[in-house]
Amino acid sequence: MxxxxxxxxxxxxxxxxxxxxxxxxxxxxQTVLTEMDGIKNAISDVLEQLLNAEFKKFVWHLWNGVGADIERIPRAALENADRQDVVDRMVQKYTTNAGTVAVQVLLNINQNDLAKQLEVKLQKASSQRxxxxxxxxxxxxxxxxxxxxxxxxxxxxxxxxxxxxxxxxxxxxxxxxxxxxxxxxxxxxxxxxxxxxxxxxxxxxxxxxxxxxxxxxxxxxxxxxxxxxxxxxxxxxxxxxxxxxxxxxxxxxxxxxxxxxxxxxxxxxxxxxxxxxxxxxxxxxxxxxxxxxxxxxxxxxxxxNDPRFSQSKKLLPCIERTTLVKKFYLFPGLMK
CATH class of the missing domain: 3.40.50.1460 (Rossmann fold)
Incomplete structure (x- = not known):
């Protein structure tokens, strides 16, 4: 039929x-997150922990140079940018490498603990699925x-x-x-x-x-x-x-x-x-x-229980051959 x-x-x-x-x-x-969402959230969480003076140093390194092999972000794109704007600019520039760049900047400004914290967050984000x-x-x-x-x-x-x-x-x-x-x-x-x-x-x-x-x-x-x-x-x-x-x-x-x-x-x-x-x-x-x-x-x-259907027309999916021995979570993609 x-x-x-x-x-x-x-x-x-x-x-x-x-x-x-x-x-x-x-x-x-909660939203359904992609890996990029996870990277952006991880960077945002860490930047929120920086004092204003430390945040200014972070931005300064982005336009003056993080490392020899990392392209700079134009100063005009970062001036007057708040923390979320900076994260957006980094993702636009470095895509999935934005997290790695952020870690390097944190090390450059002697924020070693936050750099380690960000590395852990990035590892979780990249391993979600x-x-x-x-x-x-x-x-x-x-x-x-x-x-x-x-x-x-x-x-x-x-x-x-x-x-x-x-x-x-x-x-x-x-x-x-x-x-x-x-x-x-x-x-x-x-x-x-x-x-x-x-x-x-x-x-x-x-x-x-x-x-x-x-x-x-x-x-x-x-x-x-x-x-x-x-x-x-x-x-x-x-x-x-x-x-x-x-x-x-x-x-x-x-x-x-x-x-x-x-x-x-x-x-x-x-x-x-x-x-x-x-x-x-x-x-x-x-x-x-x-x-x-x-x-x-x-x-x-x-x-x-969909009220749009009468007793003669009921919606009911059929689940067959279930072999899961552990609970499987689609988000964040872990089995417990």
Whole structure:
């Protein structure tokens, strides 16, 4: 059965909202941070500890020269700049090396303790996430109905995975064979050697075929191209310890947005699927507080109690093959 489009008035593009939105529940503030955000915050925290006279020395070194191999920041760009402005100028100039430059300046002005403190903060920021994600979205089909709104899901998931620190490999409108090839090639990526986890997200039409969950390729037709499918269980075969030893004992999160036989996956033509919207909302506001299984439990609860659906049409995600033996936190990317 194909996905069932549902039009709602309240659904919106959560990706755009979450880019700058802060979670203020429980009196706290939190955003989904990238490595660059972590570097900027680390430098800002240290600069706030400098007295005004020491801060002026810090800025003086930036325009007069930190070291022989470090390019200066023009004086005009730093005059009358406050602490946050200085951090912004450093990041614009040195990008991910801004933290290293800041450490050197602190050493130059004899702030050795703050230099060590900053090094620790930078190490935590750079180690928050190392991993790759595979994102496959089928939108346009030869014979099946078009998945209107799926392009929003693709944008939302690409943003979310990137915000969580994953390097995203994206494919659109693949056949069943091409999906299999993409997953197989992804499992062989060298980057998995130094990763801490991985995501595989596949969004398409789906059916129960041969009593198994199947993802439909873009050429699928029950009469002309009945074999243009990809069985969900093959994902696990590609990512097991034999086919992908680099991911042994590392969390592998697999998200499927597709129908399963008579169970529909609801999708809004304008704002994307409800499942993906809930994931983006929950992950981007609460990933710093809950491990991933708790996040999925909360998503399931929200979907089940969504007032937009009657008892005959309830949203409920299915979680299968859970093998996590430790709690996995997406932010700050640590297992406890």
């Amino acid at each position: 194909r996905e069932e489009p549902v039009k709602t008035k309240n659904a919106n593009r959560l990706r755009d909202e979450r880019r700058n939105q802060k979670d203020t529940r429980n009196g706290g503030e 190392k991993g790759s994600a595979l994102l496959i979205t089928n939108i346009r089909f030869d014979k099946s109905s078009q998945r209107s709104g799926a392009e929003i899901d693709e944008e939302n998931m690409e943003w979310l995975l990137g915000a969580l620190g994953y390097s995203v490999e994206k494919h659109t409108n693949l056949s069943g064979e091409e999906i299999n090839t993409a997953v197989s090639n992804f499992s062989k990526r060298y980057e998995h050697q130094c990763s801490d986890s991985t995501f595989v997200v596949i969004m398409s039409h789906g059916q129960r075929i041969q009593n198994k969950d199947a993802i439909l390729g873009v050429h699928y037709d029950p009469n002309e191209h009945p074999d243009d499918i990809f069985f969900v269980e093959d994902i696990f075969s590609h990512l097991n310890s034999v086919s992908c030893p680099a991911l042994i004992d590392k969390p592998k999160v697999i998200l499927i947005q597709a129908c399963r036989g008579d169970v529909c996956a609801f999708r809004d033509p304008t704002n994307g699927s409800f499942f993906i919207n809930y994931i983006v909302d929950m992950f981007s506001t609460s990933a710093h507080k809950y491990d991933i299984m708790e996040l999925f439990r909360k998503i399931a609860s929200r979907m089940q």
